[in-house]
Amino acid sequence: MVPVVEENPYQAPAVQEIEAPPAMDAEGIRQQHLRHEASLKGFGVLCYVGAAFNCYAVAMNYYVAWYSGAQRPVAGDHMVWLGITIAIIVLQFSAGYGLRRLVPWSRIPAAILSAVSVTRLPIGPLFGAYGLYLVFSAKGRMVLSPAYREIVAQTPHLRYRTSSAVKILLVVVLIILAGIIAMAIFA
Secondary structure (H helix, E strand, O other): OOOOOOOOOOOOOOOOOOOOOOOOOHHHHHHHHHHHHHHHHHHHHHHHHHHHHHHHHHHHHHHHHHHOOOOOOOOHHHHHHHHHHHHHHHHHHHHHHHHHHOOHHHHHHHHHHHHHHOOOOOOHHHHHHHHHHHHHOHHHHHHOOHHHHHHHHHOOOOOOOOOHHHHHHHHHHHHHHHHHHHHHHHO
8 A cells, every 4th residue: 555645745835925014114214324324424524534634735745845945846746746636635525525415426436535545554445445335335325325315304303323432432532632733732
């Protein structure tokens, strides 16, 4: 006698109906992306700071050349340096402006700056890799999309709250920086 098999081992598995999770509302989406939004805006501030330092470097270069008695620095190599620095300043200001306002086109200058920064040792690779992550991650693409701008317009009451530990760390860093500047001035 042959045993009778009730199940067909070659039959395709049965599909169970699973309900899709309910679509998230604008507040839920914004809450999920609020930290990344704040990081992008902070990276925009870093772009502004970098542009300010580069403007200072250009101004000091001309100031030292002018008052040291040297000829005006208009030689070929210097003009190449000046052109590259001005291009970087424009990229930094545009990336800072765009990231602070979360506009989609800001991904291009931010990506260029981050890619260039990866080649700048010793801490450039950290900033560059972090900038590339912020701009090209899934959350970064969402935050820098036109749909997210509409979500921000619908939820203006949501704000990112910085933790107390970060605020304390920032104060400590500013005190140390002020001390270094004071030592440089009065030493």
